[in-house]
Amino acid sequence: MLEKLNPPRIGGANLYDWDDLVQEDRVHRLIYTDPAIFALEMTNIFGAVWVYLGHESQIPANDDYITVRLGLRPIILLRDSHGKIRALFNRCAHRGTTLCRKDKGSARIFTCPYHGWSFLNTGKLRAVPWPDGYACDFNDPKYNVAQVPRVDSYRGFIFATLNPDAPSLIDYLGAITKPIDEWLDRQPKGLIRVCEANRLKYRGNWKLAYDNSGDGYHVVFSHRSLLEMENRQADVANKGMSYYKNSPDTAPMYIAYMGHGHHFKDKRPNIQKRAGGLWAVEGPAPGSEHYAEALRRRFGARAEDILDLASSEPVNINVFPNFSLLGNHIQVFEPISVDETDVTWYGTAVVDEDGALHGAVDEINALRMRTQEQFPNFGEVDDLANFEEIQRGLACQEDEWIYMHRGLGIPGRVKTHDNGIITAPATDEVFMREYIKEWKRLMKAAPKLVAQREP
Ligand code: FES
Ligand SMILES: [Fe+2]
Numbered sequence: 001m002l003e004k005l006n007p008p009r010i011g012g013a014n015l016y017d018w019d020d021l022v023q024e025d026r027v028h029r030l031i032y033t034d035p036a037i038f039a040l041e042m043t044n045i046f047g048a049v050w051v052y053l054g055h056e057s058q059i060p061a062n063d064d065y066i067t068v069r070l071g072l073r074p075i076i077l078l079r080d081s082h083g084k085i086r087a088l089f090n091r092c093a094h095r096g097t098t099l100c101r102k103d104k105g106s107a108r109i110f111t112c113p114y115h116g117w118s119f120l121n122t123g124k125l126r127a128v129p130w131p132d133g134y135a136c137d138f139n140d141p142k143y144n145v146a147q148v149p150r151v152d153s154y155r156g157f158i159f160a161t162l163n164p165d166a167p168s169l170i171d172y173l174g175a176i177t178k179p180i181d182e183w184l185d186r187q188p189k190g191l192i193r194v195c196e197a198n199r200l201k202y203r204g205n206w207k208l209a210y211d212n213s214g215d216g217y218h219v220v221f222s223h224r225s226l227l228e229m230e231n232r233q234a235d236v237a238n239k240g241m242s243y244y245k246n247s248p249d250t251a252p253m254y255i256a257y258m259g260h261g262h263h264f265k266d267k268r269p270n271i272q273k274r275a276g277g278l279w280a281v282e283g284p285a286p287g288s289e290h291y292a293e294a295l296r297r298r299f300g301a302r303a304e305d306i307l308d309l310a311s312s313e314p315v316n317i318n319v320f321p322n323f324s325l326l327g328n329h330i331q332v333f334e335p336i337s338v339d340e341t342d343v344t345w346y347g348t349a350v351v352d353e354d355g356a357l358h359g360a361v362d363e364i365n366a367l368r369m370r371t372q373e374q375f376p377n378f379g380e381v382d383d384l385a386n387f388e389e390i391q392r393g394l395a396c397q398e399d400e401w402i403y404m405h406r407g408l409g410i411p412g413r414v415k416t417h418d419n420g421i422i423t424a425p426a427t428d429e430v431f432m433r434e435y436i437k438e439w440k441r442l443m444k445a446a447p448k449l450v451a452q453r454e455p
Pocket of ligand 1: 092093094095096097112113114115116117
């Protein structure tokens with residue numbers, strides 16, 4: 001069978017016939033390999049939709065900042081001296097150098113390392129060295145640092161968009177707020193504090209990570225060594241992700257497509273709901289038994305609830321295009337180029353504002369950090385290896401298509417509910433088919449992105 005090779009580039013805003021590249025059951029390799037498509041994604045996706053930037057607990061006090069990226073744009077995410085959260089372009093208004101080169105800190109003023117212009121953390125120009133060399137009016141806002149016009153938080157998670165026509169954040173998140181709420185409400189007072197990052201990188205397109213984030217098909221094959229390690233001892237069978245063994249589609253877990261590109265792998269129905277039920281399946285982190293026994297000696301039967309707080313919630317909550325909540329971790333994808341992506345895992349800690357955790361908060365958080373030594377360290381590397389090998393495979397230019405049709409066309413398998421949510425068995429690829437439709441819709445659009453400056 002001869003296929004039409006490499007769809008012709010149309011050029012201009014309509015780079016390709018997108019319906020040609022994204023079909024019902026398959027997508028063209030170019031969406032992962034073409035630098036021109038990547039460049040368009042940096043506006044039409046990582047500019048036009050709400051993109052996750054960070055968590056409020058990373059900038060708890062006025063003047064705190066972290067540096068992040070919005071697509072390729074370097075950003076200083078900060079809480080200004082008046083308490084307002086802003087996303088400043090990390091770019092001097094003079095000749096364009098980055099203003100801030102640290103990961104995080106506290107600053108009322110950013111002074112450019114190049115020629116010393118200084119700016120308040122509202123973005124306003126504060127002073128330039130030797131101003132008598134200038135004839136201009138430095139009160140003109142064009143000399144202030146540009147910033148992202150729309151920054152908003154959902155229960156501590158900060159998102160931003162350059163698109164004035166994007167819906168509100170709450171409307172954008174839509175149905176995915178429900179699993180986010182449930183994930184947060186499991187924590188005391190619904191609060192978390194985001195911990196230090198575990199930074200990884202892979203040589204592959206950013207969408208390979210998003211394709212995989214709800215993929216229940218690969219687990220038992222790609223993560224075999226992790227599953228075996230978790231379940232090696234006879235007395236700890238059915239730990240970790242062992243519910244993927246045998247036939248995962250017959251387990252009660254499911255995948256749900258939640259609209260706007262978001263999806264949710266809900267593995268909670270696999271777990272028996274009882275005090276200690278979640279801890280019972282937690283993977284074995286070195287030293288965790290010692291903590292568990294000490295807590296049981298101290299708290300008796302109450303220890304089981306405390307241990308559940310230290311356990312990994314069996315969910316993958318994926319917010320398009322760059323944010324996941326999984327276990328008790330936050331994962332953020334940041335594209336670098338068409339074939340390079342940063343993946344950052346942040347631990348989350350519980351907060352004990354009113355002493356309800358009876359002094360066990362440090363033990364709980366120590367155990368939560370140990371879960372970093374399970375999937376994030378021993379499973380994520382399997383996934384990153386797959387992404388790099390896919391990118392290598394896609395160099396075969398004459399073999400054009402990537403299939404994502406698992407579950408398609410089987411009567412009764414994929415269910416669309418009254419609220420628009422689509423559910424399917426755990427190994428189904430329906431979440432990919434649906435999110436890539438949304439990607440296609442966004443790539444066809446012509447968003448008018450804007451930056452703003454303080455008046
Ligand atoms: S580039 Fe920042 S002061 Fe010149
Ligand atoms: Fe995986």
